[in-house]
Amino acid sequence: MIICSMKQSGKTVLSKNNDKVIDLSDLNLDEDIETIKLVAPTLSNRGYTVLLDARPEIRTCLAYNNINFVTVLPCSGLYHKNNYINRLHNKYNKREIKDVLDTYDYYLEKIKNEKIVTMYSDEYLTDLYSLCLQIYKN
Numbered sequence: 496m497i498i499c500s501m502k503q504s505g506k507t508v509l510s511k512n513n514d515k516v517i518d519l520s521d522l523n524l525d526e527d528i529e530t531i532k533l534v535a536p537t538l539s540n541r542g543y544t545v546l547l548d549a550r551p552e553i554r555t556c557l558a559y560n561n562i563n564f565v566t567v568l569p570c571s572g573l574y575h576k577n578n579y580i581n582r583l584h585n586k587y588n589k590r591e592i593k594d595v596l597d598t599y600d601y602y603l604e605k606i607k608n609e610k611i612v613t614m615y616s617d618e619y620l621t622d623l624y625s626l627c628l629q630i631y632k633n
Contacts, residue, residue: 497563498566499548500620509621509624532557544624549567549568554566558606569603569614578616612627
């Protein structure tokens with residue numbers, strides 16, 4: 496399975512607690528898009544769950560190459576956005592938070608035929624993993 500999600504969605508925790516989950520979300524898009532489209536499906540086909548960043552370029556690349564994936568995005572709305580910002584404060588400095596917030600709406604862009612799982616303020620990937628697997632298989 497391939498899951499794309501934004502920062503602070505719990506990718507690191509999920510990958511550290513499960514040896515069949517690999518977090519590739521820190522790959523540099525400009526240098527590694529070819530790697531992503533080759534490695535992610537290969538690992539997924541071998542039984543691993545691959546975690547990727549949810550940037551639209553990555554999701555578009557996967558969709559264009561007919562690679563099955565699920566995208567986990569925060570619920571829209573000011574309340575959920577504010578809770579997401581609070582998550583960012585736990586890990587990132589002000590500049591990094593500004594960079595994420597500047598691209599927040601950009602990340603929420605939908606890709607044609609994309610399978611979306613909505614993450615509410617109190618949820619992380621560990622909470623949504625079973626649902627992602629169910630949607631991924633359909």
